[in-house]
Amino acid sequence: MAEGEEVKNKQVLFRNYIDGFPKESDMYISTGNTIRLKLPQGSNGVLVKNLVLSCDPFMLFLMRKSDDSGLFGCYTPDSPITGYGVAKILDSGNPKFQKGDLVWGMPGITACAGFYVVSTPKKGETVFVSAASGGVGQLVGQLAKYFPEGIDIYFENVGGKMLNAAILNMRNHGRFSAFDYLVHYSQFYDILLPFIREGKIVYIEDVTEGLEKTPAALVGLFSGRNIGKQMIVVSRE
Incomplete structure (x- = not known):
């Protein structure tokens, strides 16, 4: 992809509020939007490309209409489903973040x-x-x-x-x-990262390839089909 090129921005959209557990039909894939691979001149923002997306239990509650939906707020019908994941910076107007940097999620x-x-x-x-x-x-x-x-x-x-x-x-x-427990993140990274580097923490991942399979993967999370951390690989580069 050329720098500044405009490309399709595939999204998983939320259809409407649910009762009980989600079905695949409660979500749908949209390819109608586009995004430019270059920030506007003078922007101090960051443009990222999603690599891996996380399917998490808290997403169930955001699919239900509620006045108390926590950090994210309830999903809005016909809007993208949001969550955590791993991304790569494509363009940055912020000196703290450089092109090519990885943005990590928060599991652990x-x-x-x-x-x-x-x-x-x-x-x-x-x-x-x-x-x-x-x-x-x-x-x-x-x-x-x-x-x-x-x-x-x-x-x-x-x-x-x-x-x-x-x-x-x-x-x-x-x-x-x-849970959730949202304070003192940095000290927990100090504990976890050495364990990961030394191979003391072993983890199992249930990987689904392709954004279009997100509805099935998310539904599988709530029906017990996954073995290990459920994630969606959007891109490997």
Whole structure:
């Protein structure tokens, strides 16, 4: 693509507010808009190209009409679905950001904050993390077997049957951690990044190729089809 060229800007648009869980028909792909690959003269903004998009549980709540939708606000019908991801800077009018820089998402911050700050684990304690690898039904019936002496820390991500089962198996003075936790990001990066570089953190990704498959991937997240972090690869360059 030539610098300054105008190209199609493919988008995933939100059709209308939902009840329950989303269906693929609640989203649709639009290719009608275009975008110029060069910022206007004098702009101090940043133009990015999406590389990887994240499918996250909080997106479900933004699809429901509400007066309390948190950081993003509810999605607007016939407007793009927004979220986190990884992007590359194509053009920058801001001296802090250079062409070619990568813009990273935030996975891992919630886990780190919840584990170290909220849960404050101690050696020898038993920790139960809901939605750690999917397959809710497989875990609920086996909690008593895996935790015969009870659970010290419950890391709440999904609610429902897992939450009920955790309550029934909780020890006296056990702790519940529920999220999001949005402060002190920098100190959590200081903890996480060395673990990643040293290979101490192992992660599983469920990768879907192509923006047009976003509706199916997002619906799969809420029906338990994904194994690992659900993401959409838009471009590999």
